[in-house]
Amino acid sequence: MEILTNYPVKDPTKVGQRFLYQCNEWHYLSQPEIDALGWPETAGFPAPVNKAIFGYSNVILLNGYSNVSFSGGTPTINSIYDILGLGSKCHEIKIFNPNSIQLATPKNFHLLKNLEDAGTTLAFNIMNTNTSKSIIESIFEQLPNTNKVATIKITNTPEANLVNISIATSKGYIVIL
Amino acid sequence: MQIISVAIGTQYELEVQRLIKTIGLPVNVLTTKSTKYHKINNDPLIDGLYHKTNFANCFDDIDPNIPLIFCDADMFALKANPLKDFNVNDDVDFAFVPYSGKYHFPDQIRQVAFDAFGYKINSGFMYFKNLLIAQNICTKWASAYLQRVALYETASNVSKYEYDEYALMISLIDHNYNIQLLDRRWNDFDLNTREDIIKSDSVFFQSHDLEIV
Numbered sequence: 001m002e003i004l005t006n007y008p009v010k011d012p013t014k015v016g017q018r019f020l021y022q023c024n025e026w027h028y029l030s031q032p033e034i035d036a037l038g039w040p041e042t043a044g045f046p047a048p049v050n051k052a053i054f055g056y057s058n059v060i061l062l063n064g065y066s067n068v069s070f071s072g073g074t075p076t077i078n079s080i081y082d083i084l085g086l087g088s089k090c091h092e093i094k095i096f097n098p099n100s101i102q103l104a105t106p107k108n109f110h111l112l113k114n115l116e117d118a119g120t121t122l123a124f125n126i127m128n129t130n131t132s133k134s135i136i137e138s139i140f141e142q143l144p145n146t147n148k149v150a151t152i153k154i155t156n157t158p159e160a161n162l163v164n165i166s167i168a169t170s171k172g173y174i175v176i177l
Numbered sequence: 178m179q180i181i182s183v184a185i186g187t188q189y190e191l192e193v194q195r196l197i198k199t200i201g202l203p204v205n206v207l208t209t210k211s212t213k214y215h216k217i218n219n220d221p222l223i224d225g226l227y228h229k230t231n232f233a234n235c236f237d238d239i240d241p242n243i244p245l246i247f248c249d250a251d252m253f254a255l256k257a258n259p260l261k262d263f264n265v266n267d268d269v270d271f272a273f274v275p276y277s278g279k280y281h282f283p284d285q286i287r288q289v290a291f292d293a294f295g296y297k298i299n300s301g302f303m304y305f306k307n308l309l310i311a312q313n314i315c316t317k318w319a320s321a322y323l324q325r326v327a328l329y330e331t332a333s334n335v336s337k338y339e340y341d342e343y344a345l346m347i348s349l350i351d352h353n354y355n356i357q358l359l360d361r362r363w364n365d366f367d368l369n370t371r372e373d374i375i376k377s378d379s380v381f382f383q384s385h386d387l388e389i390v
Contacts, residue, residue: 119340120299120366121385147333155278165281172334174287176278 001025007107012044025049039111040144106135109142115150115173122176123150126157133159140167147172178260179243180204183232184250185214185225192384193250201258204248207235223326226341229300231319233311241308249301251384252364259380263363265304270354271314272304274364283334290346300342301383302364310354314345321348 002019004026014028031043039045115123126136136154140163151174154160165175184193184206197204207214207228213235218224228235232247239245246260265272275296282288291297305311322344328335365379374382 116336117338119338119342119385120301120383149334149336149339153278169281169283172283174283174334175281176276177281 007105008046010042010044010046012042015043018049021046021048038114040113041111106139106142109139110144113144113146114148115143115146116148117151117174122153123148124152127153127155127176129157131157133162136160136163137167140164140171140173143168143171143173145171150174151176178202178263179239179245180260181207181232181236181239181245181247182250182252183207183225183229183235185209185228186221189225189250195253196248196250199254200248200260202260205236205239206250207232211235213237217323218326220337222337226337227319227322227326230322230341230344231315233305233308233315234319239308244307245305245311247300247303247305247311248381249383252301252381253384254381255374256380262380263304265357265359268355269304269357270306270310272357272359274299274302274359274361274366286347287343290343290350293350294346296358298342298346299364299366300345301366302359302381304357304359314349314354317348318345321345 002017004019004021008019008021008026011028015030016028018025018027020026026046026048028044028046029037029041034041034043034045112124117123126139131154136157136159140152150172152168153176154163155176157163160177163177165177168175180200180202182193182196182204184190185208190206190208193204193206197206209216214228216224217227229249233239233245246263275294276299277296280287280291280297282291305314318341322341325335325339325344325347326337329337362379362381364381364383365374365377366383366385368374368377368379368382369385
């Protein structure tokens, strides 16, 4: 089996093929497989074969190839910060990480097309983390436009007041500083 | 003090029983069996939230001169006699717990409402000086809520999942009420793990995790 050392990229010519990336087995998804997941992607999108669910049954989060810092995850410095997850509704993605941890390289936030609040339960909460301005703005840039009520809370992140909020609000999100 | 709640739907009726037990005082509850309940929407969430926004106009037996406390049905306390220390200044008309943080919206109407207050209102636990003030607020609140409901099918970034609080703020942009902000201990709505709630010194919490049926 092929072993990749760089983050895998989409390749429609490899649909069905499997490979190893950071000690985990991945495959290139076919269009029906992607459609079944409800992801806004096209054939050849790479994803791990085994996906982990971190306490939210409607959210599929990538686990294992890197240490992602979601609730229940074990963060390490400079984690790739990857989300592969959707569902009919996607309430409350919370990211927890100690302030000593610097998350880096957000991936695949464009897949979060169903983020939506439910009253006081916010769609996306990264408050009280050490997430930097550049990472937050990268997440904002990757997120898809939304016509739902979806709130992102970045309160008490070290550079919250410097973040270009309009990247997210112009896409339809509410942002709480 | 008169305690009011709204429990539209089976699960909220179950939840409000927990509220009644933990409050230890009579709670006047609006349910689908109440004489002033009139179904206004087939969606149980919208129907329930409408009756919350209009609660002060849906009871026949509220003393008009005694202050009211509205509690969401999913609230609960872990301390005996939880309201024994509750008080507001004598001249206060309306009191509630604010959310923290500065909100930035994709639309003007909610931004204007937020900027008028400087915070978002949490409607889970609210004090009203008397019935007339509660009725005036609720009449405007319910009207604004129904206007939001009318936008659900047509406008972006408006849906039933915003619940009732933005409607309350929009309805009160030009208010003249004397407002007091309550400490978070009166509704520590952000706490949702058993461990966090047990070790908290707050008085009231909310469970939030109901499936509406």
